[in-house]
Amino acid sequence: MAKRDLISMEDLSREQVELLLDTAESFLPVLERDIKKVPTLRGRTIVNLFWEASTRTSSSFDLAAKRLSADTLALKASGSAVEKGESLKDTAITLSAYGPDIIVMRHPSAGACQVLSANTDASVINAGDGKHQHPTQCLLDLFSLRQTFGRDLSGMKIWIVGDILHSRVARSDIMGFQMLGMDVTLAGPPTMMPRGIGEMGVGVEYDLGRLKEADVIYLLRIQQERIKAGANFLSSLREYSRLFGITTARLHPHQRVMHPGPINRGVEIGADIADDEENLIAHQVFSGLAVRMAILYRTIVGYSDVSSGGEVL
Ligand code: CP
DSSP, rough: OOOOOOOOOGGGOOOHHHHHHHHHHHEEEEESSSSSOOOOTTOOEEEEOSSSSSSSHHHHHHHHHHTTTTTEEEEEESSSGGTTTTTHHHHHHHHTOOOOOOOEEEEESTTTTHHHHHTOOOOOEEEETTTTBBBBHHHHHHHHHHHHOOOOTTEEEEEEEEEOOOOOOHHHHHHHHHHHTEEEESSSSSGGGOOTTTGGSOOSSSSTGGGGGEEEEEEOOOOOGSSOOOOOOOOOOOHHHHHHHHHHGGOOOOOOEEEESOOOOOTOOOHHHTOOSSSSSSHHHHHHHHHHHHHHHHHHHSSSGGTTOOOOO
């Protein structure tokens, strides 16, 4: 099997993104059956290394591999030899002795997936590395958008609101949204906006005065775990919520809300929006399963059968 890493959205062309989304769509009927399993990846081995907390990404990658009949092996940092000081390089060499086809990894350090890839013949899929990239989140977001608004997303206006500086989701989503022709605006406190980000061709706003222009509002939580103790990015969460929190009062009827999760109710998102069935948050979680099935499948079989339109079953 050829090694096909997915570490950044830069690893994918627009055609490959569209093929992945088509492939995910073709897996949807499997997820509606009583027996939600196909033999597609029988005999393949997928290792899940989650060295940073995760609910959605870890559970959906595990379930996606099982739905495709692959053998799975999960290892968390806690309880593994990492606690005894084993390095990522040596962990990679050790696990590669089992001949895995794919290693999925979440890690607190940006660039960890490149280190892993350099030390294994398995394909590496980035499930989130520090504040660098979260490409599979971007792909599931694109899938939810396409399922909700139709295949052509060009010209849609999406605002990403919150802690852009510490967000790997924002970095991947900006690339993916722009790749499919969306008009991206970032909004948040100046202290949480990366310097020079406007050079990526995005709008930059420091308040929500023009929020009504958005078709979709993509909320981000404040990434407390990436803010060094003592650093002062916000005067208070209450102040942040007053300036950037989204409640029904701030929303126009045509606007839809997205959030990668986990949400912080009462901070970036009001409980009224979090519990509103019009938001796309639960749909994003559902999309994660079909999209990660497609990613595992395409990582193994490749992207060359574009003429199939992504049909796999
Ligand atoms: N969106 C996301 O990555 O969620 P988890 O941290 O729960 O995986």
